[in-house]
Each structure stands twice: as C-alpha cells, then as structure tokens.
Amino acid sequence: MSEAREQILATIRRGLQRGPLAGERREQLEARLAQPPRNLIPARAALPPAEQVELFVTLALAAAATVERVADLAAVPAAVVAFLSREGLPTDLVLAPDPDLTALPWDGQPTLHIERRAAVDGDKTCVASAFAGIAETGTLMLLSGPHSPTTLNFLPDTHIVVLRANRIVGAYEDAWSRLRERGQGMPRTVNWITGPSRSADIEQTIQLGAHGPLRLHIVLADP
Amino acid sequence: MHPTSQTFKANASAALHDAALQRALKNLKSGFPGKRAAAIAKLPEFDALRDAGRDLKNHVLEHLDFYLERFEAQVTAQGGQVHWARDAAEANRIVLDICRAVEARTVTKGKSMVSEEIGLNDFLAANGIEPIETDLGEYIIQLRHEHPSHIIAPAIHLNRDQVADAFHAHHGQYGFTERNENPRALMSEARQVLRQRFLNADVGITGANFCVAETGTTVIVTNEGNGDLTQILPRVHIVLASIEKIAPTLEDVSTFLRLLSRSATGQEITVYTTFSSGPRRPEDVDGPEQFHVVLLDNGRSGMLGGEFQDMLRCIRCSACLNHCPVYGAIGGHAYGWVYPGPMGSVLTPQLIGVDIAGALPNASTFCGRCEDVCPMRIPLPAMMRHWREREFERHLSPAGFRFGLRAWAFFAQRPKLYQSVTRIAARVLRWLGGRNGRIKSLPLAHGWTAWRDLPTPQGQTFQQQWAARQEKRS
Numbered sequence A: 001m002s003e004a005r006e007q008i009l010a011t012i013r014r015g016l017q018r019g020p021l022a023g024e025r026r027e028q029l030e031a032r033l034a035q036p037p038r039n040l041i042p043a044r045a046a047l048p049p050a051e052q053v054e055l056f057v058t059l060a061l062a063a064a065a066t067v068e069r070v071a072d073l074a075a076v077p078a079a080v081v082a083f084l085s086r087e088g089l090p091t092d093l094v095l096a097p098d099p100d101l102t103a104l105p106w107d108g109q110p111t112l113h114i115e116r117r118a119a120v121d122g123d124k125t126c127v128a129s130a131f132a133g134i135a136e137t138g139t140l141m142l143l144s145g146p147h148s149p150t151t152l153n154f155l156p157d158t159h160i161v162v163l164r165a166n167r168i169v170g171a172y173e174d175a176w177s178r179l180r181e182r183g184q185g186m187p188r189t190v191n192w193i194t195g196p197s198r199s200a201d202i203e204q205t206i207q208l209g210a211h212g213p214l215r216l217h218i219v220l221a222d223p
Numbered sequence B: 001m002h003p004t005s006q007t008f009k010a011n012a013s014a015a016l017h018d019a020a021l022q023r024a025l026k027n028l029k030s031g032f033p034g035k036r037a038a039a040i041a042k043l044p045e046f047d048a049l050r051d052a053g054r055d056l057k058n059h060v061l062e063h064l065d066f067y068l069e070r071f072e073a074q075v076t077a078q079g080g081q082v083h084w085a086r087d088a089a090e091a092n093r094i095v096l097d098i099c100r101a102v103e104a105r106t107v108t109k110g111k112s113m114v115s116e117e118i119g120l121n122d123f124l125a126a127n128g129i130e131p132i133e134t135d136l137g138e139y140i141i142q143l144r145h146e147h148p149s150h151i152i153a154p155a156i157h158l159n160r161d162q163v164a165d166a167f168h169a170h171h172g173q174y175g176f177t178e179r180n181e182n183p184r185a186l187m188s189e190a191r192q193v194l195r196q197r198f199l200n201a202d203v204g205i206t207g208a209n210f211c212v213a214e215t216g217t218t219v220i221v222t223n224e225g226n227g228d229l230t231q232i233l234p235r236v237h238i239v240l241a242s243i244e245k246i247a248p249t250l251e252d253v254s255t256f257l258r259l260l261s262r263s264a265t266g267q268e269i270t271v272y273t274t275f276s277s278g279p280r281r282p283e284d285v286d287g288p289e290q291f292h293v294v295l296l297d298n299g300r301s302g303m304l305g306g307e308f309q310d311m312l313r314c315i316r317c318s319a320c321l322n323h324c325p326v327y328g329a330i331g332g333h334a335y336g337w338v339y340p341g342p343m344g345s346v347l348t349p350q351l352i353g354v355d356i357a358g359a360l361p362n363a364s365t366f367c368g369r370c371e372d373v374c375p376m377r378i379p380l381p382a383m384m385r386h387w388r389e390r391e392f393e394r395h396l397s398p399a400g401f402r403f404g405l406r407a408w409a410f411f412a413q414r415p416k417l418y419q420s421v422t423r424i425a426a427r428v429l430r431w432l433g434g435r436n437g438r439i440k441s442l443p444l445a446h447g448w449t450a451w452r453d454l455p456t457p458q459g460q461t462f463q464q465q466w467a468a469r470q471e472k473r474s
C-alpha cells in the first residue's frame, strides 16, 4: 500500500504547490513539536490552587459525579466502606494493583472483600487512582499501566477514583505538562473522565449509565 | 452507501409529510441549540478560541504532508501500524485483511462517520464478518437497517416507540420478551445485550476525532463509554481516520476539544475523551495487542489549494446541522448520503460528485446561521455558492433555473426595458393580491406558493421608490 501513501502525499503537495518541506520551514515545525506552545487558555483554568480544587469539585458534581473529601489517603478505605453502605452496594471490590492504593489500611475494613487485578465481566465496583484532576471541566485523568488497568474504568457499575488534591491542575495543558514531567512517554491509554457514562440517543433525553459505569465516585484526599 | 441525493427534492417533500419524523425533529430544535448557547455563555473566550482553532487547522492543512508523516512515524515507533487508503475500496480491503489475519468473526464498532463513508458494515458482512455497532443510536439504526440521519445523534429521526419496536423485534433471543417504551429501560436493555458482544468481539473498530502528530495518538470523544469497551477488550484495535484529522500536539488538541463538545451537545466536555497510542505495552495487563490506523483520503487531498480547502477544517461537531432551518425541516436522510446539513451540502458534491449531489448546495436559505455557529469559522454559504457556480458552468443546474437566469440577464443588460417590465409586473402582482395583500397561487411560481403565500408588492418597483426618495431628499 506504499503506492497509496506516495500518491496521497504527492496530491497534497501538488495542492499546496510545493515539494516536501525542507530547510528553515521544516526546522520551525520540528521546533514547534519539540516544545509545544500553549494556545489560548481560558481564564477560569488559571485560578490559584485552592480555588482550582473548588472549581474541580463544582464541575465534577455538575457532571453528575459524586465527590467526598477526606483528610488524607489513610482515610480512603473507611470512606469507601461508608459510600458503599450508603448506596446499598455490595462490599466486593476490585482494587487497581497500584502500590499507593494497596498500601492503604484496607485491613481495617473487615467487611470488604478485595481483589487486586484488572476488571472482568461481572465486577460491580472498582477502585482506581487518578494521575491528575483538571479543574477547567472537573475532569479526571487516568493513565493505563501495569498498576492501573484501563478495564477498571469501564467494566464495573460503580467506579471509585482516588484523587490527591495536590494532583489537581487548572488547564488541560497543565495536565500534559505533568505527563511530560513524568518522563515515560505516552501510556497506551490516557482516559479523561468527566462524570458517569450516559446517552441521549433516545429522544435526546439524557440517561445516565450507558455502557460504562453507572456511578462515578471521587474520593478527594488532602493534601 | 448508495446515494439518493439525486432525488433530493422528492426526498425532502416526503420528509415534510412524514409525521413521525416531524415529531422527532422537534427534539433536535428544543435540545442542541439552547444547550450550545448556555455552554458558550459560560466561556467568555469562546470566540477567541474559534479564531485560534481556525488558525491552527489552517496551519495543519498548510503542512499536512509533514504532520501525516510524523504521525505515522510515531505510531510505528510505539508498535502500531499505519495504512494509507486512497479510496473507500482500499480502506475496506485493509480492514478486511487485518480482520482475516486474526480470523475475526465479530467486530465491535464505536461511532465512526468515516466507516459510514466507506460503507464498511455492508462490506464486512458480505465477507462473512459480523459488524456490531455499539453506540446506542448507531445500534438502534443498525437493527432497523438504516443509516445515521445526523453526524453525532444518528437516531435523532426516531421516537421512543420506534426504538421500542426495534428492540422488541430483536431482543427476544436474549430473554427480553416484553415491549418497553421507557428510555431508561431501553438503554439498560441495550447495555445488557451489548455487554456480551463487547466481551466476545475479536476486533474493535473506532473512528478518530483527532490524530496527534507529536505522539502518534488517536483521540475519540464519547459519552457512553462504548468506544472504550470497543478498543480495550478485543485483541485488535483498528482506527479509521481521514487525513485531515491531524492536530500537531497535545496542546493543540486541547484547543480543539474546548470547541468541539460545546458546539456539539453543549457539554463543557464529553464524559470520555480517550487518547490511544499504540498497542498495549509489554508490562500492561489489559488493552489491545495490535493497533492499526487506516488513513483515508477519498478525495480530500484534492481539496487542498482549491476553493473548498476551508471545508477540511471541519471537526464534525454538527452545530451547522443543529442550527440549519432546512435540516430542521427535513432531517438528515433526505440529503441522500452520509453527511447531511450545511457541512454535507459542501462536502458531499466533493466526495461523490456534483452531478449526483448538485441539489444539496441549493438546499439552503442562505440565512448564514451555519457560518455563525461553526467553531472552525468555515464559510459554508460561500462554499455552497461556489458549488452553484460550478454547476452552472458545467450545465448541471435544472433547465428552468437556467432559463430564468438567462431571461433575467437579458433584461438586466437592457435597463430601460428592465424598468418598464418590472413596473408592469409590480402592478400586476398588486392587482392579483387584491385587498388581503397575499398571493395564494401564481403561475410559474408554484414551487413557492405551494408552501407559503407570496406577500403582495406595494405596486412600485425598488427603482421607482428609490428615485422618489432621492427627489424628496434634494
């Protein structure tokens, strides 16, 4: 199929009335890719950190997620148990095999039955941890990897996400900067998640819980 | 998909008389435009972002060859494969070969308009592979053997009773024997039926809203999560993308994303925005083992450097459809091919030929709403006018229209004659209108008076009134 490739590129160049890019113009484009410039960023994404956390919470709630703030990571297991019992949900949990998550005091919650793995069909509740929260739209950012399988984000009915408050950034661009700072390139999948799954395909009326989770619960841990 | 754009006039008139369609179209008008307006009111920078989006996409188009090559290199570096397709047949063949190589029997699909454009479902089915649409709207119309009538809300032409009928007819085999009209129940039924199909599929096919050159990443936006289950469960993920979907960097995608869902559904962002780069990594515990991107040209490269280049900025948000009085009156199927509404009226003649789709650029009131709302500031009315000019040059416009224009040109070149003829015409029309000031039927103008009355002229031509006014002033 390389014939197709050459022909498509040739037609593009004919339309643009030039040959393959070279020299200075090419270098400019290379430089732009190497150091991606930020375009216009809305003012709402440039708040001071404390207000960013507030904005994140407001917008996540507006997207029909539920949010609970806890004092620190150690308080997460108890908060999860309280949430499950409030909602009348089963106490079987699939936990992302993430050392930061598995190290939490789950042992103090004997009612829970926990497995640490990727999700499979029939899992009711999964707990994963977010790489970042983006205040601009109340969006969670999760990265795939051995510690955070993507299936956890989509197969269960209830998706619980643990987010550290100091991982909340203002703008999408800030989230990309954090990812670049991590220095491991792109993971296979980056998921931005804003609220639980929904559809308006029947008479344009929004119904929550289409193919992904019916509920999205965010446990926001300070700091 | 076999086009029916040739019979646009008849399609449109049938649509106007279709009571169920007219009922369903009310949902469109009461939904999208208001939600879009509310979302934009909350973002003061929206108009400035439109400028930024337009400039960015112009930059992409000016350097499209460079960015496509970079995108390909980055996909490959991460273990994925890029396939180039000049036309629909090549794209279909590529997808089939990939499916055959893994002995695929079923294929789940996220929503993809490119897939509609190349007619992939029929092609796969004809080759013994079952395609399963998983977006709720796409799933409904697949059951009904229909095509999407809208680029983001494919089943917007249907009412809940029609969905209930389709599910009742097909879901008995899964144990759903009762007919239900409740939208919540219908959705939950589809969720249960499709869950098993997601889990069993051999290949997952999605579209791409953007292809990021910097990182070799494809991006999809969805609300249901079906696009994600489609790509993370099967062994193979195939992405169908047309060549203009390029965004240089992740920062640039961010700019487009701020425009896309606000213009489309009026959401600040869709529930899921998913960035996919290559196959699963060796240490990953889930995700696809193979990642393929099919880059489709299908006539787009030929638009560069010409009068339709701006159309390649389109991000398929559907705002122009949602605000179009013609689309709102007749829905999407009347346009007769994959892309309806103003964006379709510009794109379709390019993709399937102006001889087939020539009626579409004429299906416009030239009210300009489409250009006003287009996030990428595409001059849609001007481009529809370009098509009309081309049609005229190529003698493709209807005989009556050509005769009318020629007659007008004859008089316009003879000002004295023009003035006296129009003077007489204005008086005759006034006399015809009588006292109630409306003309109910007029020979040669049936196309107008069949649908609405013609207001009676005041009895004087514009030129007469202008002359009188100038006299008064002096």
Ligand code: SF4
Pocket (backbone or CB within 6 Å): B263, B313, B314, B315, B316, B317, B318, B319, B320, B321, B343, B370, B373, B374, B375, B376, B377, B378, B380
């Ligand atoms: S032409 Fe503009 S308004 Fe219409 S779908 Fe494309 S981007 Fe949206």
